Amino acid sequence: MLTAERKELLLGRLRTDGKIVAKDLAGELGLSEDTLRRDLRELAAAGLCERVYGGALPVSPALADLSTRAGVAVESKRRVAGHAVQLVEPGCTVLLDGGTTSLAVARALPRDLSCTVVTHSPTIAAALLEHPSVEIHLLGGRIFKHSAVACGAAAAEAAAAVSADVFLLGVTGVHARAGLTTGDAEEAAMKRTLAGRAAETWVLASAEKIGTASRYRVLPLSGVTGILADPDAGAGALGELSGAGARVVTVR
Numbered sequence: 028m029l030t031a032e033r034k035e036l037l038l039g040r041l042r043t044d045g046k047i048v049a050k051d052l053a054g055e056l057g058l059s060e061d062t063l064r065r066d067l068r069e070l071a072a073a074g075l076c077e078r079v080y081g082g083a084l085p086v087s088p089a090l091a092d093l094s095t096r097a098g099v100a101v102e103s104k105r106r107v108a109g110h111a112v113q114l115v116e117p118g119c120t121v122l123l124d125g126g127t128t129s130l131a132v133a134r135a136l137p138r139d140l141s142c143t144v145v146t147h148s149p150t151i152a153a154a155l156l157e158h159p160s161v162e163i164h165l166l167g168g169r170i171f172k173h174s175a176v177a178c179g180a181a182a183a184e185a186a187a188a189v190s191a192d193v194f195l196l197g198v199t200g201v202h203a204r205a206g207l208t209t210g211d212a213e214e215a216a217m218k219r220t221l222a223g224r225a226a227e228t229w230v231l232a233s234a235e236k237i238g239t240a241s242r243y244r245v246l247p248l249s250g251v252t253g254i255l256a257d258p259d260a261g262a263g264a265l266g267e268l269s270g271a272g273a274r275v276v277t278v279r
Contacts, residue, residue, distance in 0.1 A: 028056070033066050037083075038075060045238050045264070046204070047082040077240045079205060087199040087208075087239035097127050103233040103257040108132040110255050110278040111195055111231060117141050119192040122221050123151055125176035126197035128231040130154055136161065145189050147177040147217065164189075171214050178213040183220045194225035198245055201232045201254060203267035205240035206247045215243040227252040234259035237268070248273040 028036075036056075040047055053063045067083045070076045076083040088099055108131035115121050117140060123129050125148030133144075133154040141160040146152055152165045166189075168182025174197075196218060200208035207230060209215050222228045228251040237260035248254075253274035256265055269275050 028058075030066070033058070033063075034070055037063075037066055037070060041076055041083065041085050046084050047076075049082045052082075077200075077205075077242065079240065084200075084202060084205060084240040085238060087210075087241050088235050099127075100233045100235040100257075100259075103235065103259055104128045104131045104231075105135075106257055106278045107231050107233050107255050108135045110276070111229065112136050114193050114195070114227075114229060115140065115142055116192075119143070120145065120190070122146070122189065122191040122194040122225050124148070124195060124197040124218065124221065124231070125151060125174045126231075128233050129195060129197050132195055132231065145191060147182050147186070147221070148175055149177075150175045171211060173211065174214060176214065176217070178211075178217045182217055186217070186220050186224055189221075189224045191225040192227070194221050194228040196222060196228050196230050196245070196251065198230060198232075198241075199236060200240040201230060201237045201256075201268065202240045203248070203271040203273075205244070207245045207251065208241040209243055209245055210241045212243045215245045218245045222246060222250065230254040232256045232260075237261075238264040 049060055049063050053060045067078055071078045077086045111132045112135045120143040123144050123146045133151050143162045144155055145164040147166040152163050155161050155163050166177055166182050166185040168177035169179040171178045198207045198209050230251055232254050234257040248271055253276050255278055256275050258277050265275055
């Protein structure tokens with residue numbers, strides 16, 4: 028089998044099975060594990076899969092740039108946002124992550140809702156200017172342009188002074204095995220810091236993120252209160268999350 032043929036087969040297995048176990052697939056195809064792992068390394072370098080111990084997982088489409096992601100799974104993000112705003116009660120303090128799903132949450136908040144929103148995203152803060160009864164606190168620091176959020180020591184220090192009722196967490200990957208992941212180490216660290224400042228943390232899981240993984244783990248599934256998941260991800264993928272111990276709330 029030619030290299031290009033092997034790689035196309037690997038990508039096909041990722042699409043159909045949602046994962047590759049290198050040892051099992053090498054035996055099935057009659058290949059050495061070294062050959063298969065080399066193919067996976069090259070596919071990962073090209074951004075076509077995410078390597079994990081023992082194999083590979085589908086790469087998240089949420090790793091694309093911010094403007095591209097704005098046009099991905101728009102209805103799915105709207106459904107997740109519609110459920111997420113129900114967690115924001117009058118008078119509460121909510122930490123709102125950056126990203127396109129969080130932006131959908133900001134836009135879905137009732138105009139007459141009185142609450143405090145703390146965010147490290149200037150994009151989110153600007154969207155909330157249209158809500159007259161929402162008090163906005165913007166955490167500053169170095170701006171990570173992929174998600175338009177502040178990261179680094181200054182942002183983490185500012186977050187340490189916050190106590191919130193709920194954190195609405197955005198990630199690029201939600202996977203039963205890999206947990207909650209994102210594509211940048213500093214952004215992952217900032218998300219962990221924010222999760223530690225809230226009584227509850229809920230994951231905003233639009234359909235394109237479920238069953239995929241990115242390079243850096245934010246938290247294990249056990250590290251959050253629950254996952255607001257779009258059913259378009261499929262019953263199988265949602266069942267795997269529940270089977271891994273996650274509290275999955277299916278949005279409508």
